[in-house]
Amino acid sequence: MDAHTLVIGLTVFVLSIFVGVEIITKIPPTLHTPLMSGSNAISGITLIGALLSAGSQHTALTALLGTLAVVLATINVVGGFLVTHRMLEMFRRKD
Amino acid sequence: MQELPSWLIDLFYLVAAALFILGLKGLTRPRTAVRGNITGACGMLLAVVVTLLDHHIIDFRWILLGLAIGTAVGVILALRIQMTAMPQLVALFNGFGGGASALVAGAALIEAISAASQPEAVGLTAANLVATAASGLIGAVTLTGSLVAFAKLQDLISSGATSFPGHQAANALLAAVALGLAAWLVGDPSGSGSYWLLVVVASVLGVSLVLPIGGADMPVVIALLNSYSGLAAAATGFVLSNNVLIISGALVGASGVILTKIMCEAMNRSLFNVLFGVMAPSEEGATADEVYAGKIKSTSAEEVALLFDTARRVMIVPGYGMAVAQAQHAVRDLTKLLESRGCEVLFAIHPVAGRMPGHMNVLLAEADIPYDKLKDLDEANPLFEQTDIALVIGANDVVNPLAQTDPNSPIAGMPILEVGKARTVVVVKRSLSPGFAGIPNPLFAADNTLMLFGDGQAAVRELIAALKEL
Numbered sequence: 001m002d003a004h005t006l007v008i009g010l011t012v013f014v015l016s017i018f019v020g021v022e023i024i025t026k027i028p029p030t031l032h033t034p035l036m037s038g039s040n041a042i043s044g045i046t047l048i049g050a051l052l053s054a055g056s057q058h059t060a061l062t063a064l065l066g067t068l069a070v071v072l073a074t075i076n077v078v079g080g081f082l083v084t085h086r087m088l089e090m091f092r093r094k095d
Numbered sequence: 096m097q098e099l100p101s102w103l104i105d106l107f108y109l110v111a112a113a114l115f116i117l118g119l120k121g122l123t124r125p126r127t128a129v130r131g132n133i134t135g136a137c138g139m140l141l142a143v144v145v146t147l148l149d150h151h152i153i154d155f156r157w158i159l160l161g162l163a164i165g166t167a168v169g170v171i172l173a174l175r176i177q178m179t180a181m182p183q184l185v186a187l188f189n190g191f192g193g194g195a196s197a198l199v200a201g202a203a204l205i206e207a208i209s210a211a212s213q214p215e216a217v218g219l220t221a222a223n224l225v226a227t228a229a230s231g232l233i234g235a236v237t238l239t240g241s242l243v244a245f246a247k248l249q250d251l252i253s254s255g256a257t258s259f260p261g262h263q264a265a266n267a268l269l270a271a272v273a274l275g276l277a278a279w280l281v282g283d284p285s286g287s288g289s290y291w292l293l294v295v296v297a298s299v300l301g302v303s304l305v306l307p308i309g310g311a312d313m314p315v316v317i318a319l320l321n322s323y324s325g326l327a328a329a330a331t332g333f334v335l336s337n338n339v340l341i342i343s344g345a346l347v348g349a350s351g352v353i354l355t356k357i358m359c360e361a362m363n364r365s366l367f368n369v370l371f372g373v374m375a376p377s378e379e380g381a382t383a384d385e386v387y388a389g390k391i392k393s394t395s396a397e398e399v400a401l402l403f404d405t406a407r408r409v410m411i412v413p414g415y416g417m418a419v420a421q422a423q424h425a426v427r428d429l430t431k432l433l434e435s436r437g438c439e440v441l442f443a444i445h446p447v448a449g450r451m452p453g454h455m456n457v458l459l460a461e462a463d464i465p466y467d468k469l470k471d472l473d474e475a476n477p478l479f480e481q482t483d484i485a486l487v488i489g490a491n492d493v494v495n496p497l498a499q500t501d502p503n504s505p506i507a508g509m510p511i512l513e514v515g516k517a518r519t520v521v522v523v524k525r526s527l528s529p530g531f532a533g534i535p536n537p538l539f540a541a542d543n544t545l546m547l548f549g550d551g552q553a554a555v556r557e558l559i560a561a562l563k564e565l
Contacts, residue, residue, distance in 0.1 A: 001336050006222040009333050009341055016342045019116060020349030026123045029446060030466050032354060032453030033181055035122055036321050038132050040188050042115050043321075043347040045139065046196045046328045048146040049335050053202035054161055055152030059209055062202040067157040069198035072191040074165020075172070080188050081136040082173035087181075088129045090460040 034087045041080025047073035098150040107145040108339035114138025115343055119350075125466055142339055178461040179418040182451040183248035186241045186317055189324045193237025196327035197294055200230035200334045204287050219284050226333035228277035228293060234327040235294045239301030241320050247305075248313060248450055256309035263371055269300040308370065311415070311492060311531035313450045315358045315369045322351020354452050361446035361472070363498075363508035383535040387527060390540035394547050396554065399521055400561035402545075406483035408439045410475065412512055413455050414448050416489015416524065420551030426488065427462035429559050436562075441468055443475035443485075443512050445493035476513050485517035489551050491530030496537055506532045520544040523554045 001009075027035050050073050053066025099107075115138045121131015152158070176184045204227050207219050219227075247254045276293040283289070308316050329344025331337075359366050403409065411430070417423060430440045442464065448455045456469055470478065479485060487494055490512075498509040514520050520543055527546075529535060538544055547554050 001220050001223045001226075001333070003220075003222070005336055006220075006333070009336065009338070012338050013329060013332075013341050013345050016345035017349045020119075020346040021353065023116070023119050023123065023346075024350045024353045027119075028123070028125075029357075029444070029453060029471050030456040030460075030469055031122055031125060031128060032357075033185070033451060033457045034128060034132070034453070035119075035350060036318070036354065036452060037181070037185050037188065038122060038135060039119065039347045039350040040185060040192060040321055040324060041139070042118075042135055042343050043192045043324045043328045044188075044195070045111075045115075045142060045340055045343040046192060046199055046331050047139075048142050049199040049203070049331050049337065049340065050161070050195055051143065051146045051158055052149065052151055052335070053199055053206070054157045055147075055154055056206070057154045058206045062205050062209075063154075063157055065198045065202040065205070067161045069195040069202070070158060070161030071165045071168075072198070073195035074162050075169040076188050076192040076195065077139055077169070078166045079169030079173040079184075081132060081139070082170060083176060083181075083184060084132045085129065085136075086173065087178070087457055087460070088125075088132055090178075090457070090463075091125045091466060092129050 031091070034084050034091075037080055037087070038084040041077050041084060044073045044077035044080060047077055099145060099148045104145050104149060105338070107141060108337070111138040111142040112339045112342040114141065115346060119346060178458055179421060180249070181457060182313060182317055182449070182454060183245045185451060186244040186248060186320065189317070189320045190238045190241025190245065192324040193234040193241065193320075193327045195234075196324075196331045197231045197234025197238065199331050200227045200234070201287065201290055201294065203227070203334050204284075204290055208285065208287060221281055223334060224281040224284055225277075226330050227290065228280050230327055230330035230334055231290055231294045232273055232277060232297045233323050233330060235297035236301035236304065237320055237323040237327055239298045240305040240316075240323075243302050243305040244313065244316055244320065247309070254310055256307050258307040262303070262307055266300065266303050269296060269303060272296050273300060304370070309531070311447065312369050314447050314452055314454075315355055315366070317451045318351050318354035318358055319366075320351075322348050322355060325349075325351055358447055358452060361510060362506070363510065381535065383527065383529070386535040386537050387540050391527070392545050394521070394545040396547065396557035396561040399545065399547055399558055400565055402484060402519055402521070403433065403438070403558070403562055404565055406433070406438050408441070408482045409433055409484045409486060410441050410443050410479060410482045410514070410517065412443045412485060412487045412490050412494060412514055413459070414488065414490025414493060415450060416551050418449055418454065418458055418489070420489060422488060422551035422555055423458040423462040425552045425555040425559070426459075427464055429555050430464060432559055432562055441470055441475075441478065443514075444469050444471055445490070445512055446472065448490060448493055472510055472512065479513050479516040482517040483519065485514035485520045487514060487520065487522045488555070489524065491524070491536055492532045494536070494538055495530070495532070495534070497534060504532075504534055506534070514538065515541055515543070518543065521547055523547045523549065523551055525550060
């Protein structure tokens, strides 16, 4: 990562925080639990880094670490989106 | 399998990031929230599928194994969890996300070291190494901190504040050692030993940071760990120079920080005070005997039923006790019965009621109570004056008037639900034991308060039976 790539990354990071703050402050308190579980599922995006480590076969060790990371991140992603869906269905059926 | 050029993969990642943002936007209204969550899930699926088409991936056996195990565990947890146990599940998921980020950063470091022809030629810049260290530090703290939070909420260990003399000094020392190890890694990236030492020290730090935080402060901790899991993902994004990780991590980090701030404001405490302050009862405060002696009016379900018989508006104030007693369905039945008799029933929800942001709202939604009946602090307080009965179920500190009257109390200045303004207050509670703040509650001794002692669910069921017999 050279300095230029770093600055591009920081640019993306800072602008994303502003987008996040704008959106999250508009979410009503009644949906704060689904927000936490849903945003948590999104942070499972680290799964794609885990897939690259598990599949690129650099060394047995990195494959092992990557596979472990795939397991943890997949639980986070699948469980997170599914349990959020379960909760939101309960909010919807009252409409 | 057809390989995708890296620019095209990056373009698909951009689409995935846009879907995440649109998904979060959907969560701003209950009506669009289900679609929003599905939008986010589609973004994740897209990101995973294009990653599998990356030419760096040459072996799919381990990936399929990991995906299969992770999916099975995730599905089982998500479908079997009780709504009352949602705080500990979210804590667990937070931890797994943080742990995965730390592992990915570690694997990337080992790859870079083993790819170099000689130790001096490791192709990692200082920025890269700082990001790696941040990912290991934040990820490991998130993992073990979340596991401790999970154990506390699941009652596997004492849910109270566990501390020892010099605890804060020990934490400061651990943090200093972790930062020293991070500096070592940045200065000498020829081996990954310093990274794994950093992960070990950060893991101990995570445990040590969350142990002294107990009970009613859990909403803050879970929101903060939520934020950390995002920041760990963003740091891993810098390690891999991957924008979709940076964007997603920043969004989740922002979300967690905002929720943390809301929770702290709802307790009138600073984040520093929640994390490091000791919540001790003030010494000048009145003792339980002075507050309660001779003033407590214990009542029966039959007596309360007579009051409800003529009530025009009832405000129900749920707290963590309602979750513990699994009383939300009984509360729904009471609500339906009262409404069929022409009484208006509303719910007043304090932001820190329960063990995570929005905990009460989810339980009441599970019990089919329409969300437009749920009033937040600002909406509820003006309504109490025109309320016949405020029914407090398993809440204590959030309705304690000492917050407004005693500037020396540990909850001084905390915004409360002013239930005392209702004509009659009925408190359903197992005993007069204090809430998390450890102080007596003068509300229970007030002239217009009646105590209905018992388990939340049993008491509400008795009340329903008594009302039906009238």
